[in-house]
Amino acid sequence: MTQQRVLVAYGSKHGATAGIAKEIGRVLGEEGFATEVVPAAEVRTVAAFDAVVLGSALYLNHWQRDALGCAHRHADELARRPVWLFSSGPVDSSAEQHEIPPVAQVAKELERLGARGHVTFGGSVTAETPGLVARGMVRHEKGGDFRNPEHIRRWAREIGAALRAGEDRGPTGA
Numbered sequence: 001m002t003q004q005r006v007l008v009a010y011g012s013k014h015g016a017t018a019g020i021a022k023e024i025g026r027v028l029g030e031e032g033f034a035t036e037v038v039p040a041a042e043v044r045t046v047a048a049f050d051a052v053v054l055g056s057a058l059y060l061n062h063w064q065r066d067a068l069g070c071a072h073r074h075a076d077e078l079a080r081r082p083v084w085l086f087s088s089g090p091v092d093s094s095a096e097q098h099e100i101p102p103v104a105q106v107a108k109e110l111e112r113l114g115a116r117g118h119v120t121f122g123g124s125v126t127a128e129t130p131g132l133v134a135r136g137m138v139r140h141e142k143g144g145d146f147r148n149p150e151h152i153r154r155w156a157r158e159i160g161a162a163l164r165a166g167e168d169r170g171p172t173g174a
């Protein structure tokens, strides 16, 4: 069987979501897929890929603009292949404790693209953002890195399993 090609595209302002995307790509590579991990703004076509994982950091309950632009620009091609979406945001342990549903904007994309699943991962407030935390602009006022590598790896492995099985359904984020 030919190796399936998976694109992992991400919208990230300060690098935390880029790190999540890289880990997803690494795990899928380990699982035998040919993966490419690229910033959403650099995606020229998705036609060369068998499946796509698209994710973004959340800012004030919205995806970062490049990720949303990517979803819109490639909507037709995305709707024709298996797609999974992820969001990264909560700067506390809530994403580890329970499933966090997509924000309204992302729920709309999920439906429009017929995406197979969505997950919200914990986020990270970097050295550049504590000022925003202090000013109360971040929803959760505790700073730090709340990305959970095991949560990320588990989700990536579930995508791998779904693709291998050629299933209609993939992980839902649980």
Ligand SMILES: Cc1cc2nc3c(=O)[nH]c(=O)nc-3n(C[C@H](O)[C@H](O)[C@H](O)COP(=O)(O)O)c2cc1C
Pocket: 011, 012, 013, 014, 015, 016, 017, 018, 057, 058, 059, 060, 061, 062, 088, 089, 090, 091, 122, 123, 124, 125, 126, 129, 132, 137, 138, 139
């Ligand atoms: C101004 C600002 C607004 C944010 N808004 C949200 C939000 O609405 N929901 C959320 O879960 N996280 C929110 N966050 C947290 C970020 O999504 C989190 O820090 C994320 O990991 C940043 O990813 P990046 O480094 O890839 O840009 C916000 C952070 C900042 C600085």
